[in-house]
Amino acid sequence: MQSLLIKNGLLIDPASKTERKGDLLIKNGRISAVGKRFAYAPGEMEIYDASGMWVFPGFIDLHVHAREPGGEAAETLRTAARAAAAGGITSVLLMPNTRPPMDSPPLLRKFIIKARHRCPVNVFFAAAATASRAGKKLSPLKKLKAAGAAAFTDDGATLAGPALLLSALKAAKKLKIPLLDHPEDFAVAGKGVVDESAAKRLKLPAITREAEIFAVLRDIFAAGSAGPIHLQHLSCAESVAAVRAAKKRGLPVTAETCPHYFSLSSGDIKQPNADFKMKPPLRRENDRLAVIRGLADGTIDAIASDHAPHRAAEKALGFIKAPFGIIGLETMVSLALTELVGKGRINRLRLAELLSLNPARILGLKTKGALKKGFDADLTIIDPLAVFTVKNAFFSKSSNSPFIGRRLRGRSETVIVAGRLVFSGGRFFKLRALRNM
Ligand SMILES: [Zn+2]
Ligand SMILES: [Zn+2]
Known part of the structure; x- marks a missing residue:
């Protein structure tokens, strides 16, 4: 494999x-040196001029629904992976709520091989x-x-039974799997x-916020007695506070939130447009601000998209x-740049922790997760x-995004994966067809 030199980037x-x-x-697909300036002979290696650009360790999205098998009309492994690459994401963790669900080793093996052949990330x-x-008995973990x-994970559903939750935590700890x-x-x-904060105004039934808070408190308690837990898509101020307190006590808890919980609140649902319908739901403005504080102070470890594609016909059924669910792979990075870095809530290094280092550690x-010699x-x-308006023109097969029409900066x-140029300047590269760009 030829060498590739990324020059002059931050x-x-x-x-x-x-x-x-x-x-x-x-x-050979790995970072072989990081330094001030490397000398090279013309033609010796491929060159990518990153002047004016920020070079991060590839972003890792811990929460993606690719819908294959069973929901290919909304998304496939390949379309999800292409959406990820276009959105600046080099690794995705797929959720198991497919049809059938990913609960058997042969099925899992089959799709791991399929993904290897079809996916650019x-x-x-x-x-x-x-x-x-x-939620009745454990899978063959x-x-x-x-x-x-x-x-x-049983994402889409919580591990409801306390005995089941404890045995799942113990088994996962033993297997060293999150x-x-x-x-x-x-x-x-x-x-x-x-x-609840939008139910009256929109004349729609409310989701009780305690549904999240009770489960978070229970999960934290269980983690303390049985083993590490990672909390998905935190959205409530009380959840953030509970995780902060748990971390102070040294409990093995990590947490993620999603771009919509720091970019939108329930007040942004102007009319009942189902592209604003997701679980957990958009919360109050003070929840949004608490999530941002949690991202800034280290309470929340990762930003994940919870990319949940649905066909337009399904989303047209009314609120x-x-x-439930919105797509997010192609807007996550720009929303984080605009809402968090651009508004001075976090700096670039913290963004790199939230999108690269911490997700790599959690998995x-x-x-992965660092710009270090020997790393992928x-x-x-x-x-x-780059300033742009989100358009209804996604690489994802679905377009259920509440961010269409939103102006973003950055x-x-x-995107480079294992040393191979995958996506650049709005298009995909089949080969490493990059020279003196
Ligand atoms: Zn979920
Ligand atoms: Zn999910």
């Missing part, structure tokens, strides 16, 4: 907590924590790990479709009948000055 490395202008050399699979995601599972929970107490949630990926050459190269210009 290199942002969350592991060493440094930002410096310099060059980065890639050989790294694809990791979370297997279902319980058989059929039914040890065998699923051997088949390649990177995490366990256990992710969708914290939502269904008995409390009711049949609502929006947060009550339409399924136990020892050669997965890079996200950002053009910080976007991923180029």
